[in-house]
Amino acid sequence: MRFSEQLEAKFNQLISAFPPGRERAALVPMLLYAQDEVGHLTPEVIQEIAGRLRVPVHEVDEVVSYYSMLTRKPRGRYHIQICTNISCMLLGAEQLLEHAKQRLGIDCGEVTPDGRFSLEEVECIGACCWGPAIQVNYDYHHWMTPEKLDRLLEELRKAQ
Amino acid sequence: MSPRLYNEPSPLEVKILTRRFGLPNSQSIDTYLATGGYEAFRKALEMTPEEIIEEVKASNLRGRGGAGFPTGMKWGFVPRESPLPKYVVVNADEGEPGTCKDRLLMEHDPHQLLEGMLIAARAVGAERGYIYIRGEYRYLIEILDRAIGEAYERGFLGDNILGTGMRFHVYTHSGAGSYECGEESALLESLEGKRGVPRIRPPFPATAGLFQCPTVLNNVETFCAIPAIIRDGGKAFAALGTPRNGGTRLFCISGHVNRPGVYELPMGFNLLRMIHEVAGGVRDGRKLKAVIPGGSSCPVLKAEECDLPMDFDSVAQAGSMLGSGGVVVMDETTDMVRVAVRIAKFYQHESCGWCVPCREGTTWLRHLLTRIDQGIAKPSELDLVVEICNNMLGRTFCPLGDAAAMPIRSFVMKFREEFEARLRRPMVAVPDPDSLVVS
Numbered sequence: 119m120r121f122s123e124q125l126e127a128k129f130n131q132l133i134s135a136f137p138p139g140r141e142r143a144a145l146v147p148m149l150l151y152a153q154d155e156v157g158h159l160t161p162e163v164i165q166e167i168a169g170r171l172r173v174p175v176h177e178v179d180e181v182v183s184y185y186s187m188l189t190r191k192p193r194g195r196y197h198i199q200i201c202t203n204i205s206c207m208l209l210g211a212e213q214l215l216e217h218a219k220q221r222l223g224i225d226c227g228e229v230t231p232d233g234r235f236s237l238e239e240v241e242c243i244g245a246c247c248w249g250p251a252i253q254v255n256y257d258y259h260h261w262m263t264p265e266k267l268d269r270l271l272e273e274l275r276k277a278q
Numbered sequence: 279m280s281p282r283l284y285n286e287p288s289p290l291e292v293k294i295l296t297r298r299f300g301l302p303n304s305q306s307i308d309t310y311l312a313t314g315g316y317e318a319f320r321k322a323l324e325m326t327p328e329e330i331i332e333e334v335k336a337s338n339l340r341g342r343g344g345a346g347f348p349t350g351m352k353w354g355f356v357p358r359e360s361p362l363p364k365y366v367v368v369n370a371d372e373g374e375p376g377t378c379k380d381r382l383l384m385e386h387d388p389h390q391l392l393e394g395m396l397i398a399a400r401a402v403g404a405e406r407g408y409i410y411i412r413g414e415y416r417y418l419i420e421i422l423d424r425a426i427g428e429a430y431e432r433g434f435l436g437d438n439i440l441g442t443g444m445r446f447h448v449y450t451h452s453g454a455g456s457y458e459c460g461e462e463s464a465l466l467e468s469l470e471g472k473r474g475v476p477r478i479r480p481p482f483p484a485t486a487g488l489f490q491c492p493t494v495l496n497n498v499e500t501f502c503a504i505p506a507i508i509r510d511g512g513k514a515f516a517a518l519g520t521p522r523n524g525g526t527r528l529f530c531i532s533g534h535v536n537r538p539g540v541y542e543l544p545m546g547f548n549l550l551r552m553i554h555e556v557a558g559g560v561r562d563g564r565k566l567k568a569v570i571p572g573g574s575s576c577p578v579l580k581a582e583e584c585d586l587p588m589d590f591d592s593v594a595q596a597g598s599m600l601g602s603g604g605v606v607v608m609d610e611t612t613d614m615v616r617v618a619v620r621i622a623k624f625y626q627h628e629s630c631g632w633c634v635p636c637r638e639g640t641t642w643l644r645h646l647l648t649r650i651d652q653g654i655a656k657p658s659e660l661d662l663v664v665e666i667c668n669n670m671l672g673r674t675f676c677p678l679g680d681a682a683a684m685p686i687r688s689f690v691m692k693f694r695e696e697f698e699a700r701l702r703r704p705m706v707a708v709p710d711p712d713s714l715v716v717s
Contacts, residue, residue, distance in 0.1 A: 135408070135449035137363070140489060145471030147452040150413055173471070184473040184630075187413045187455030203375040204574055205532035205606055207620055241457065241624055242375040242574075243414050246532040246604060247539050248284055256416040260284070 119166040125155050129170075142171050145181060149188055158192045186241075194229045194236035196274045198222070199253040202239050205246035210263075214250050215239055217264040221271060234275065281305065281385045285539025288556045292518060294526050295502045296542045299386045305421055307428040310389040316434055318508035322397045323442055325508075327358065330401040334504065336512030338524030343369055343460070343497030344573065344602040345677075346590040350512075353494055355484035356402040362491040366398045366407035367469065367483075370498045371453055371460040373412060374573035375624060376604025379528035379540050380498035384411075384418045387502070388425035392448060394501030396434065397508055398494050399446045406447050408488070410469050413454040422450050457628035461676045462495050464630065475630045476676035499528055499603075519545030523589035527603055531557040534564065534609035546587040553584070553607055564609040568692075572601020574621050575681035577688035578614075598688075614693040615700055618686055619647045625682030636679035639670040643686055650700050657701050663690055 121129070128151050132144040145167070152163050159182055168178040182188045200218060202211040219225060222235050229236040245251030248260035252267070259270060283300050287293070298304045298313060310316070322330055335350030356364060368391065372380040384391060395407045411419055426448050429435040437445050451469060453459050459468045463477035466488050487493025503525055507515045516524035523545040529552060532538050536558030543552065549571065553559065560566050566581040571588065576599040579586075586596050593600040608617070626640040646663050649655040667683035667690075674680065690697055 132451075135451065137406075137489075140470075142471040143469060146454050146468055150452055150454045171471070177472075181471070181473055185413075185454035185456050186627075202620070203624060204570070204617060204620055205376050205604075207617070208533045208606070208608060208612065241627060242373060242377075244372050244378045244381050244412070246376050246378045246606070247530050248378075249532065253414060256414070258417075 158189050195234050197236050199238045199240040201243045203242040206249035209249050211250040291542050292526050292544050294506050304386050318505035319393050319396045322400050327401045333512040337507040337515040342499035356492045364402050364404040365488045365493040366395050366404045367495040368409040370411035373457040373460045374602040376573045376606045377602040378530050383502050388422050390502045394504035397504050405445045409450045413452050419450045458630045475632050520589045529603050531605045533607040534561050535607045536561050546589040549584045560609050567610045568608045570606040572599050573604035576601045577684050614696045615651050618689040619651050622647045633674040635670045635673040640682050
């Protein structure tokens with residue numbers, strides 16, 4: 119299996135960060151960066167990375183199942199992650215999540231039929247002083263309100 | 279290159295670690311060098327490793343990740359005579375709910391972190407350093423990688439640093455979503471490409487850390503304090519705080535306040551003044567109800583308990599913890615049962631599942647508290663919540679079990695009447711055979 123040149127370069131950088139014989143250490147970020155490119159961790163991706171690092175496939179499976187950002191299920195092009203942990207919750211994050219579910223017509227863990235959006239309730243994303251906060255893929259959006267979320271979703275609907 | 283400020287600074291701040299926040303191009307090495315950057319490292323090159331460690335000890339710097347362990351002592355545990363390679367690891371897995379300070383330190387002043395790592399490397403003889411950063415902070419990896427590139431170009435990193443023959447290489451390393459990886463031994467497992475499950479200690483990372491080699495492992499803010507300590511001396515840093523609690527600290531004030539934000543204040547700053555004078559008071563003129571003083575793992579303080587100096591020892595004396603500096607403020611409208619449910623849900627989700635008291639305990643806490651919140655729990659279930667907490671405390675390999683049990687027990691004990699008001703009325707004396715709870 120081949121990845122893009124940029125991802126291959128990233129893999130080399132990640133692996134070369136460790137002393138010889140310690141290549142396995144690059145596993146977690148390799149999985150995340152591969153997922154960023156492919157969309158989700160397919161059995162082929164997992165097998166490929168396992169082979170490159172000479173780690174048994176079942177051990178890579180164990181790692182994939184542990185980390186909450188890693189997924190075997192396809193997500194939407196825009197993965198909407200709404201933090202509802204205490205600081206954000208005190209400022210209305212639960213209502214924001216309900217609003218997002220209604221607007222998108224999906225529940226957490228689901229993808230819209232056009233594949234554009236997926237929704238996830240997430241734990242603290244380190245934006246407690248500027249909540250309620252969300253992440254769309256890796257982009258932070260602070261001080262969210264239902265109205266601001268509507269505008270953001272509208273922009274993302276139109277995005278090419 | 280000029281990150282915006284997320285909140286206006288307060289005139290009450292004492293800006294040591296945050297002094298470059300808001301400067302034009304604060305991320306760039308030119309700004310850093312023009313404002314005294316890497317001078318502390320040059321000074322450290324003239325010092326012996328023992329002198330560096332003594333200076334850090336004199337500063338009374340205590341770990342900013344939450345545990346508050348004296349940093350100089352931690353560095354002193356690294357065996358210098360060991361033939362094994364040594365490592366410097368930065369814990370940038372900031373995940374404690376209520377905490378968002380390390381993010382700003384890396385965003386505004388990445389070179390300060392690199393300089394702290396370099397001084398640590400010089401003190402223990404390490405040749406490689408890793409910044410383990412939570413996966414959600416991808417944009418910070420780009421900022422840090424750029425700063426690392428600049429440091430190589432200017433000779434502060436590499437195989438012959440500033441012509442002294444010192445070798446040190448720094449790499450960023452992304453996590454992928456796991457609160458538990460903020461615990462130092464779980465972080466090391468994750469950094470080795472495994473599930474983030476804690477290790478049994480001893481041995482501690484100082485003697486057997488990354489790849490079982492001696493490792494200095496500290497929080498971002500801890501490393502960021504090092505340049506100031508070496509530049510101005512440990513005593514000067516210590517004098518900023520209270521006895522045994524040196525320096526300043528970045529407090530993240532969130533929740534029901536008028537000016538939430540990250541503020542750098544001297545250790546020992548009064549909590550009530552923090553809320554009212556620094557963060558602009560409770561929003562909408564409401565009354566203060568309670569505060570979580572150091573991130574969601576810390577027992578809650580009632581409003582009348584909040585007149586206290588914010589240092590490790592004073593907050594511990596008040597029955598809570600200074601933790602990671604996440605001050606979560608709750609006003610009189612806050613539903614304490616809902617907050618307890620949310621905290622239980624978090625720890626249940628993040629428990630790695632290795633120890634039974636934590637895995638089962640967090641699951642049952644979430645389940646029982648949800649039943650109480652829904653008004654379908656029997657009165658005995660409230661006592662069962664406390665009993666489960668007591669059975670978790672001190673019985674797990676890492677602090678996550680305690681981190682769940684301590685706040686939840688405090689919520690139930692300090693706001694018991696709110697929980698009792700939600701219990702099912704005991705008028706129906708019929709046994710409930712379908713209940714999941716056997717009491």
